[in-house]
Amino acid sequence: MSVHDINARGPYRFTRAGRDVYHMPLARPWSWALTHHGMWSLFVTDQEPAHQGVPDRRFPLHPPESILGHWLAIYATAEYDGDAVQWLRKAHSLEAPAGDVLPAGSYVAMARLAEVSTIGNDSRSFGRDPWWSPAGSPYCRGTIAWWLEEMVVFEPLRAAQAGRLTYVDQELLPELRERVRLARDGIWRPDVYPVPLALPLLAPEPAPPPPPPAPPQHQVRQPPRRELPANDSPVPPMGLVQQLGLFGAPETPADTTRSSTEPTAPADAPLVEVLDVTTPCGTPPSLLMAAAARVRELLADGAPHDFRAVMAAAGNDLKGRPLHYRVTACPVERGPLAPWKVLVTVTGDGQGRCWHTARGMSAENNGGMS
Template sequence: MSVHAINARGPYRFTRAGRDVYHMPLARPWSWALTHHGMWSLFITDQEPARQGVPARRFPLHPPEAVLGHWLAIYATTEYDSDAVLWLREAHGLEAPAGNVLPAGAYVAMARLAEVSTIGNDSRSFGRDPWWSPVGSPYCRGTIAWWLEEVVVFEPLPASPAGRLTYFDGELLPELRERVRLAKDGLWRPEVYPVPLALPLLTLEPAPPPPPPAPPQHQVKPPRRELPANDAPVPPMGPVQQLGLFGEPGPATAPDERSSTESPTPPDEPPAELLDVTTPCGTPPSVLLAAAARVRALLADGARHDFREVMAAAGDDLKGRPLHYRVTACPAEGGPLAPWKVPVTVTGDGQGRCWFTARATSTENNGGTS
């Protein structure tokens, strides 16, 4: 049933008296107002937890229609609602006893859930009911009222907490009936709680003074941090590939048109029988041999050379593609070395940087890892 249909048909009462007993928790001092001052309405809410961009909020609940007409065992919880103290004081002039005086964790009364109404269909919500929204009250207690009838206050029955509107514990049911009978026969009367000397709603302590404002950011100068000087020579930049308007590779640079910063090609001419060999990568042997000669000349000093230096020394093929990976051979590569392969050892620092050093030439490259 929609909320609009409930508001349109007015308050709805039970049509058949039920005999089931349901657990109904109620915070203090609302339980005291029900047992000692004739409060006959409940306003039950659930709290929706806060989420990103939306704070926590409460929303009222309609009871299930199957519970209407049955008994509610009112259970005083260990919670103490300080807002209720203020409401009872301003709306009824009542000073609620402190939390350590009122019974907690026990059943204190039983009542029949007789009627349910909302602000939209019950005129009692407009200042006509002293327990809903009396004149002078700080706020209206809620939007959905659960009306109780046949309220019986009995000697507090300690019990463990349970879920709202769950069935009453069957093991405690005989004791509950006995206490209700004693209360109806007048053999037990509700205890009268004295007005507390110190009001439970204490005055708020003055807030501590705010900290002094921080100085503006423009007045605080960050400490000067000197970077260590690095006078190490900068390795030459590798060949730059010029791209066209749409990202296509530009025209290849002929070997004889390379810049003067590259290592000159050694004057040794390759053997004539190697010029007709078909390489696996499709690059002419003369281009590979020339690149290998430049790499050998670079590594001849036995020192470590940065990857960019080896790449610049090897140069590019006729299509502008780098040759360093085609003219170097690490120890992990097995089998005989091609004439254009330069045996090297590669070391790295694990952070992406690596260095090349020359390795002794052998016909079989069958050992180790770099």
């Protein structure tokens, strides 16, 4: 029978009272609502595992028509449904007992599966049934309702978990029937399980005591003020600062392409003293002096030379970096120049090409560095 046929014909009831007993697991505290507060409907779902990027989901189940009219032995599982606690609290103002109070792993009731309906063919689903979707409930319990009748709550009987809607163990049936008989005769009555106490009102923490009042201003002893003598004498210039590395060795400064404004050796210093100078760029002075000599030799004829020719004449340092920027200087630079600096005049056509001429041999100068 298809689902469309079931929805079209409305709720269907049992036509013959059966005698078989089927195992029906029910999570707590739904079992407590069924045994102690008259809940008469079940909403059974299965969980489909996640696959191919689709998350896991739950879908409702129709019971087989072959078990309609037979008995369901309600088995309280060890699972405790936290969402059910919220639903019972908002829909019925019921505070469910804690999980360590309610019986678990036991048969607690017997009921007949009398009727099955869906949310599309039963008007009770539209807020009319207090156990399906009452006005105060946070959500509808399901789309397929299993209605129970002839409910009997008996003394819990511990038993092993079994598959849903499987036959109850034949060895347990005599004990189940005896407990149902005792409950019907009123010899055994359902236990009353304590519900959690209301949360105590948290008393506000006492405010910290106010700080002691400050003493009057005339009673506060201020430390005597000491004036340091003024010293307007000129500060001597700072000498060469040597930056040490992590292990005490002199740290090699990083190579940069800035213009030459670094302190230099005197112009009249002997060549031996010049070669002992530590340059800020880290290049040995002997290498810079040799590159400057090659550039002066190239520009000695007074003719403009292409930037690439000057760059080739200067050559590279020990690390393969060009020395052109370290041995040439424009007239706009102030102060004494290093011995390895060559004053040049740069001319350009505005299209990216430029020529170098020795200083004093050309009237044009754009004032920039090559």
